[in-house]
Amino acid sequence: MTTRETQQKAGTAASRPVRAATARPTSRLRPEHARRHNRALVLQSLYRAQGLSRADLAREVGLTRVTISDLVADLIAEDLVVELGLRPDSRPGKPATLLDINRTGFTIVGLDLSNNSAFRGVLTDLDGTVVERAEVPVRGVTGDEAVAATYALLDDLLARAAAPVIGIGVGSPGLVDLDGTVVQAPNLDWYDVPLQQLIAERYDLPTQVANDANMAAQGERAFGGASADMMLIRIGRGLGAGLVVGGHLVHGSGFAAGEIGHVVVGTDGGADCACGKAGCLETWLASPRLEANVSQSADATAKAAVLAEAGERLGIALGPVVGALNLGEVVLAGPHDLLAGDLLEATAETLRSRTMGEIHGSLTLRMTALGRDIVVLGAVVTVLTGQLGIS
Amino acid sequence: MTTRETQQKAGTAASRPVRAATARPTSRLRPEHARRHNRALVLQSLYRAQGLSRADLAREVGLTRVTISDLVADLIAEDLVVELGLRPDSRPGKPATLLDINRTGFTIVGLDLSNNSAFRGVLTDLDGTVVERAEVPVRGVTGDEAVAATYALLDDLLARAAAPVIGIGVGSPGLVDLDGTVVQAPNLDWYDVPLQQLIAERYDLPTQVANDANMAAQGERAFGGASADMMLIRIGRGLGAGLVVGGHLVHGSGFAAGEIGHVVVGTDGGADCACGKAGCLETWLASPRLEANVSQSADATAKAAVLAEAGERLGIALGPVVGALNLGEVVLAGPHDLLAGDLLEATAETLRSRTMGEIHGSLTLRMTALGRDIVVLGAVVTVLTGQLGIS
């Protein structure tokens, strides 16, 4: 039944894993790290279900009541958690003291630098409720002036903060590395601008800078209820995407994940693109061109055809991605009037017909409900995650 | 300079993140967990650079010599680590006692159930060096008989194990969930077969069952030196892929990540597929059809054209995936004579011309060097990772 071969030492192909190049600095774990982790668990539990008692937390997190009490005492001392009073319902035993995160006691700053007519920013409380808004016009502003405009926006917002600021989140266009350095953002003429460091030092506040589409994906995941395997596609002057895989944002080997605007779609040509190729996804879907095509349409039928073709192209490009990653959800963000109707439907239909639904299960394709705030809200969530461990 | 709006409570779209559905059971961290983590760090450091002293480990891992000594004492007591003797070189100070993982003192079992003529298995030491091989013929065997064949293969291999067995890794075709249950594997007529649990209970050994392409991706990552953002494509009777993103294997929302064989590629038709669609990736690249097309070719030029077209199709399908994930590496596994020449080159060229190289940086496209052992080695690595924390 079995084939027995002579024992062999296969020192050839199969030798010990040599991944010295990828020698990641996986950090050691000290007691304080464990404590931080548990503390974040408590905050997270409180965050998404306010009105928990210490005993509830103990059950949910899996630590003992004693330890939870200790952690909660720390959090109350830092004013991050408050006691709400006794639980009203009536049941046996000592009534519980309800706790909640001090949701309105702190402020988070979120910025969106991706619009090329104005930088926009908000202040929110810990819930992501927008408390203040501001913007600075930046049409044609680049380089150091664009940095200065960012500072002006922050100066304005921070001056209006009524509660202590936990941190600053910034969604920037272009390629941004893990340190928050903008590697390249041609529209702003930024190349290797260490924006995160600049802001953090200027304001002495924890700061998170990341790509705008990635921020948007985080926003959609947290406030839009998106699932753990999701792609968010931003359509505007260009086309960018943010991917969440297994609950984690994808960065890519060169921090360029989601940059699919200049991937050629289909095998039948297409319009010439500024990048030199023809038939790039952007040539089909970037809103200026799409708007032009729509407005040139003779009637509603022709208009619908334009949108349907764009949607089909999007579906063709997304097919392999959806299949390879087995995404559960694809979310579009951009001009509602262009995307929400025929285009979305055509994309959905194309995806259905070009991927294996039986295997891949149900895919949800929808518009975001967060509107223009999607990037700033993503920035806010990123701060929340980075500072409090809430994700 | 800034536009000030009236303060507003935006309780509408932007309310508190409601992700109760995704309430993951992020586990609390107890001291023992931290210890396990640090212990894994020690093992990992020793694994990839044998001949480290306790002091070396302390420097590399970031713990103190005292703690390292303590951890190492545990590991030596378990026979996982051995002292090699004094470091030979001559320098000031007390000579170091070199340590190493007890590489040949344990055995790992790796199985590959993806071939439909025979189940194949190996025993390896901790280095992944193959020590024994076995296989059972399974042509046409399905259902319980296929499970029995797996047992027979394991019985044979385990009887030959000269050193204690750390665990069993199994690469199975089809959809496999995180518990190692084969959700569906039509070729074996397996539906919801809890293979991992069955094997673990029968042999009382830690067992890991996962999809074959995913196992192959793990193997390539560990033993093939693949990078942290990589896609491994297995071409055989069908076509499947395993994806590693940010160093982590992608599972997908329905455990179907990598199932791209039936994604339609291109916009110009294609051959009919067994799945009902036309132009699926498998119709271009599955080896039976590819071999037939090649053998029907009149001359070498025609043969090259067939392979080049298949390669181009692969490139067209991969373009959006490579772009969206910003992959650093794509690795092919399958019949070397078909894939390694014209096909590979055509794929590379297609990817180059259809994605934005300037943004996406360098992409490596290559064949695996692990040959037919790629799945079993991946299974071995998975055990190594699961049991010792080495990854």
Added chain:
DNA sequence: TTAGTTAGTAAAGATTACTAACCAACTCGG
């Protein structure tokens, strides 16, 4: 009134990793 239940706290114990201090064993320079 009594029994049972639930919330929260207090004290003591077990793990874990740290600091400080030590010994062991080597090289090197005079």
Added chain:
DNA sequence: CCGAGTTGGTTAGTAATCTTTACTAACTAA
């Protein structure tokens, strides 16, 4: 040859963290 300097490893004591055990407080139910 011998002391100073260097490096590896261990011992002893301490700080941080979570647990177990045991308690009090405050309620319901009969």
